[in-house]
Amino acid sequence: MNPPVVKDNIYEGKVIDLNHRGQGVVKIDGFAIFIDDGIPGDMGNIKIHTVKKNYAIGEFINIEESSKWRINAPCHVVNECGGCQIQNIDYDKQLDIKKERVINDMKRIGGMEDLKIHYTLGMEEPFRYRNKAQFPVSKGDNFVKIGFYRRGTHDIVDTNFCIIQHPITDKIIKVIRNFMKEYNISPYDEKSGKGIIRHILTKTSFKTRDLMIVIITNGEKFPHKEELISELTSSIDGIKSIIQNINNKRNNVILGYKTITLYGEDKIVDYIEDIKFNISPLSFFQVNPIQTEILYNKVLEYTNLDGKEIVFDLYCGIGSISLFLAKKAKKVYGIEVVKPAIEDAKKNAEINGIDNAEFFVGKAEEIFPKLYKQGIKADVVVVDPPRKGCDEKVLDTIVKMNPKKVVYVSCNPATLARDLKYLGKNGYKTLEIQPVDMFPHTVHVETIVLLTR
Numbered sequence: 001m002n003p004p005v006v007k008d009n010i011y012e013g014k015v016i017d018l019n020h021r022g023q024g025v026v027k028i029d030g031f032a033i034f035i036d037d038g039i040p041g042d043m044g045n046i047k048i049h050t051v052k053k054n055y056a057i058g059e060f061i062n063i064e065e066s067s068k069w070r071i072n073a074p075c076h077v078v079n080e081c082g083g084c085q086i087q088n089i090d091y092d093k094q095l096d097i098k099k100e101r102v103i104n105d106m107k108r109i110g111g112m113e114d115l116k117i118h119y120t121l122g123m124e125e126p127f128r129y130r131n132k133a134q135f136p137v138s139k140g141d142n143f144v145k146i147g148f149y150r151r152g153t154h155d156i157v158d159t160n161f162c163i164i165q166h167p168i169t170d171k172i173i174k175v176i177r178n179f180m181k182e183y184n185i186s187p188y189d190e191k192s193g194k195g196i197i198r199h200i201l202t203k204t205s206f207k208t209r210d211l212m213i214v215i216i217t218n219g220e221k222f223p224h225k226e227e228l229i230s231e232l233t234s235s236i237d238g239i240k241s242i243i244q245n246i247n248n249k250r251n252n253v254i255l256g257y258k259t260i261t262l263y264g265e266d267k268i269v270d271y272i273e274d275i276k277f278n279i280s281p282l283s284f285f286q287v288n289p290i291q292t293e294i295l296y297n298k299v300l301e302y303t304n305l306d307g308k309e310i311v312f313d314l315y316c317g318i319g320s321i322s323l324f325l326a327k328k329a330k331k332v333y334g335i336e337v338v339k340p341a342i343e344d345a346k347k348n349a350e351i352n353g354i355d356n357a358e359f360f361v362g363k364a365e366e367i368f369p370k371l372y373k374q375g376i377k378a379d380v381v382v383v384d385p386p387r388k389g390c391d392e393k394v395l396d397t398i399v400k401m402n403p404k405k406v407v408y409v410s411c412n413p414a415t416l417a418r419d420l421k422y423l424g425k426n427g428y429k430t431l432e433i434q435p436v437d438m439f440p441h442t443v444h445v446e447t448i449v450l451l452t453r
Contacts, residue, residue: 003052004028005031005056006051007048007051010045010061011048012045013027013028013043014026014041015035015038015043018040020101021085021443022443023035023057023085024042026038026058032054032055033048034055034058037088039069039070040069041066041067042067044064045060046060070088071090072088073087074087077147080150080157081151082148082151083442085441086442091126095122098437098445099119102413102433102447105417109421110417110424111421112421115430117433120437121434123290123440128164128165128167130165131285131287131289132202133166133169134201137156138189138190139186139189140156140158144177160173160174165202166206168236168238169202171236172213172236175228176197179231180197183223183227185223193218194218196218196219196221198217198218199216200216201214201215201255201281205271206289208271210238210240210241210268210269211236211239212268212281214242214255215245216256219246219248229263240268241264241268242261243259243281245258245259245260246259267283270285272289272292272296273293273324275320275324275327275348276352278344280340283344284338285318287439291438292320295446300324300325300328305325305329308379309378310329310378310379312334312378312380312403313332313335313382314364314381314382314384314390315337316334316336316359317336317345318344319336319345319346319349321382322345323348326356332358333378334359335364336359336360337364342359345359346359364383364385365393365394372400377401377402379405380406380407381401381405385415387411387412388415389418390415392422398428399426402427405451405453406428406450407448407451408420408451409447409448409449410447410449411446413447429451429453430449430450431450432449433447434449
């Protein structure tokens, strides 16, 4: 059966939903059309650009009736930049949309209805919340472009500020932009593989005000770096660390494995409540510190530890949740596949005087079953997997281990629903689900789930 729409034709339609990319969804004769910047309630004339077997992509050529939730986004490049997909939607409505996405995925994928799903925990001030920024660099009309990728491309939208990043990043970008022009430091060219500066990475501690600046270069060559250090440190307060990271591979990975400390220390210090963390250039750390404390306290509430429990923390990263739980548990075992992250986790346990957390390097689906076969059992299992969700061997081991509780932290409601369905068929009941808005103005939603035997 042919799609009911034709490329380059114009149709009238109304946006009824958002998809997982933040595009508006219009239905014509039951056929889905996805529209960038479409908001539920928008109605107007749509021009079709692309027609696939099961969907089409179009754009509004005019909006006859705007959604009541449409606002004027404060960012000047919001319609070009791929970072914030839903900034032009009223923030309270954003929180509604994220809860609805969780509900829909639970029904559609998990086959679960009548679940206790709470309202999304949002932010009082949903701007300037990120402690980490990554700016790609390329050639531009005015010598250099520094900004973020245009939606679905590797073309950089040039900008001098970003209102979801910490304000200090605006100053850093200005200094580096001027430095590159003054000293003719060439930006990286993806096509030729030539040029010096590829990316700029910043990490800022909201608690200590420590600041790390990482310049990612295409090889060790970095002319006039002393002048850059001087300009950065004389014009910006709080710089604890300036790092050169070397990545000369022709790929889309931002960081290479070799780092050179150009100024100060090779790390900065941050806290989650009273737990201290050393943050290195390669360390993963939650990018929204305000919401991280809310997220971790909810995990702690759901585990409801009294000091007698053995806890597994799977996909533990640098041990941030593990150390949070270790304050209340008898023993915590953390498992993570990234070796430097586990090295950080062990150091972080040491600097906090925590001796009841033990960490293992390896795939969760290999280490977790192995430890279970060795006789280590848990009262509570916490999982915080990547977007693809838990490996089935992990879920199978949870079922065999039979802990009283499972707390599932998810960044992808679709794979979460799939995994909850599996656990539900094998003796675990989903008691409640709490969405948390870790990334305001984007379509991403973090979710915490409490399951019991």
